[in-house]
Amino acid sequence: MKAVVFCEGTTDLLMIQFVLQYKYGWKYDGFVENTVSNRLMKRILVKDGAKIEIRSCGGITNIPDEMRRFQEQMEYSTKKEELFDKVIILIDHDTVDSNKIFVDKLNEKLQTNFNERDINVDIKWKTDNLVFKEIELDFYISCLPEEETGAIESVMLEALVTDDIEENLVNNSEKFILYIRENQDRYLQRKSLIAKAVFNTYFAIRTPEEKCGERSRVLRAYDWKNNEVLNKSFGFLDIYDNDNK
Amino acid sequence: MLSELNIEKYRGIDSLKLEDLGRVNVIAGENNTGKTSILEVIESLERPNDLRAWRLIGRREGNSMRISTTSYDTMKSLFPINNENKKTSIVYSGEYNNKLFTVELTGEFSDTILNDEQLEKIRGYRHDYGTTEYEHNEYEVSLLDIYYKINGENFGSDKIYNVQRGFATSTDIIASIVENVVYVSPTQHANNSFYLNALMTDPKLYEQFVEIMKEFDPDFVSINSVEDEMTRSRKYVVLSKKFNEGLLLNAYGDGMKKAMLLLSALLKAKDGILLLDEFETAIHVSVMGKVFKWIIENAAKLNVQIFMTSHSLEAINSVLKCCPDMQKDIRMITLVNTEDGVKARNVDALKAIQLMDEYGLELR
Numbered sequence: 001m002k003a004v005v006f007c008e009g010t011t012d013l014l015m016i017q018f019v020l021q022y023k024y025g026w027k028y029d030g031f032v033e034n035t036v037s038n039r040l041m042k043r044i045l046v047k048d049g050a051k052i053e054i055r056s057c058g059g060i061t062n063i064p065d066e067m068r069r070f071q072e073q074m075e076y077s078t079k080k081e082e083l084f085d086k087v088i089i090l091i092d093h094d095t096v097d098s099n100k101i102f103v104d105k106l107n108e109k110l111q112t113n114f115n116e117r118d119i120n121v122d123i124k125w126k127t128d129n130l131v132f133k134e135i136e137l138d139f140y141i142s143c144l145p146e147e148e149t150g151a152i153e154s155v156m157l158e159a160l161v162t163d164d165i166e167e168n169l170v171n172n173s174e175k176f177i178l179y180i181r182e183n184q185d186r187y188l189q190r191k192s193l194i195a196k197a198v199f200n201t202y203f204a205i206r207t208p209e210e211k212c213g214e215r216s217r218v219l220r221a222y223d224w225k226n227n228e229v230l231n232k233s234f235g236f237l238d239i240y241d242n243d244n245k
Numbered sequence: 246m247l248s249e250l251n252i253e254k255y256r257g258i259d260s261l262k263l264e265d266l267g268r269v270n271v272i273a274g275e276n277n278t279g280k281t282s283i284l285e286v287i288e289s290l291e292r293p294n295d296l297r298a299w300r301l302i303g304r305r306e307g308n309s310m311r312i313s314t315t316s317y318d319t320m321k322s323l324f325p326i327n328n329e330n331k332k333t334s335i336v337y338s339g340e341y342n343n344k345l346f347t348v349e350l351t352g353e354f355s356d357t358i359l360n361d362e363q364l365e366k367i368r369g370y371r372h373d374y375g376t377t378e379y380e381h382n383e384y385e386v387s388l389l390d391i392y393y394k395i396n397g398e399n400f401g402s403d404k405i406y407n408v409q410r411g412f413a414t415s416t417d418i419i420a421s422i423v424e425n426v427v428y429v430s431p432t433q434h435a436n437n438s439f440y441l442n443a444l445m446t447d448p449k450l451y452e453q454f455v456e457i458m459k460e461f462d463p464d465f466v467s468i469n470s471v472e473d474e475m476t477r478s479r480k481y482v483v484l485s486k487k488f489n490e491g492l493l494l495n496a497y498g499d500g501m502k503k504a505m506l507l508l509s510a511l512l513k514a515k516d517g518i519l520l521l522d523e524f525e526t527a528i529h530v531s532v533m534g535k536v537f538k539w540i541i542e543n544a545a546k547l548n549v550q551i552f553m554t555s556h557s558l559e560a561i562n563s564v565l566k567c568c569p570d571m572q573k574d575i576r577m578i579t580l581v582n583t584e585d586g587v588k589a590r591n592v593d594a595l596k597a598i599q600l601m602d603e604y605g606l607e608l609r
Binding site for chain 1 (some may be wrong): 411579581582588589590594596600603604606
């Protein structure tokens, strides 16, 4: 089985990687960086013959273009091993209308007919191939959080709250950020940005001296397998099928 | 130029369409996808109703000293495989220099009885026919009748028995679709078979040829045709500053000989088609760029269309990237075995490079 996950940015990529590795048992198998900007482009994980690529697109507005490139890659593939079985797109729930806007742009690029009801459900995507005529892939557009506006960071923070101290830390971080938001109108104009600011504030307090390495250590130490919040929100990443490697 | 080729039935190929062919066409694909078959069909366009030409085309696989195939076996192998009918066809068509063409060879297989005299005649044994006394034996033999049709018009027929060694063709008029086709096999350079006469009569191209030979031997001076005083035969001798006297061409390495063969074959194929089977054989990766650049740039000047097969990613990469100005004229054709038969992905060099470098797709 071969799958690809398209996400907005590097933080999303790293979080997805953590979930796959520490919750679903995938193994890290390398990365690809943009040689000019040093931006992390994709990470590859493997599990018993299966392979998943996590591709960071540098912003939600770039995801439809990256999907069009992926569609072209599928169109010109001539080997079965070059084809993918499943495509997942992971986006923030930016605003009330953001899902419709995103789906419309996706349809424009891919010449498809997806709509908002196709978000957070398993669907099929048929696309052309020069040699095999038509191929069908499993397709899943995940919008987090599902019900309310926010960002993936909101879900991650909810998962990290394991005791009163952590809960207070998150709540106070949120209060601080909301205070900033309410007293000016230049920054933090979207709920997703507020969620990211709360996330970064929490980690700035948790790991004031070192950012990335310490956060990784903290994230690795959690009991990911039995975390109910992650079970609910990231169940769409449980894609490994023993019978269909 | 050949702009389109449709092979409906030939050997194991069943309905393969190649469109948008370019000045240079690189053909790749896994084993048994039909790469060499495509070259064979194109080669036949020079003499599609000439049994001798078909025999040479088909005999390529049986060049081993230990394996000898009869003309009957050779011709039989060209017709579609898995055919249980007594009547079968080779059919292909296309467009060359804006003219449509179709070629159809119909093969009828039958069994017949020959007596001693007939058998010996077919086998080519010379006797005083009519005076020799024969025993009255009968022999069951297989016969293949071939009928040629070019552009819907009959162009002769031939008979081949499975017991005959040589063959005689009854075709008087050759219906040529392409006037000049030159085929270069993967190992032809090792047999010291070159087309140096064409090279030695063009001063500009000869000068460029010398520059390329210097990539192999920096002390290379020239190649000359000399007559052996004793035997009166002609041989090629290479002059190099490294040696006190000229060396016979066959003393040089395969790489240099292959480059020499490719360059000279291009000249021989002027205003026609050049077929290079596994073109990268014996050429080291360090000189590929220069050799291929010369070939491709001069193909346009000499009005030569090239079809080349390859298994080598380095060679394909080199051909696609050696002439940035000509990438629109270079086609990358990848043959793929699918459930519906062999299919072709045909893209220009620019697209092929994107597929390879950006998407990581396999071109072979």
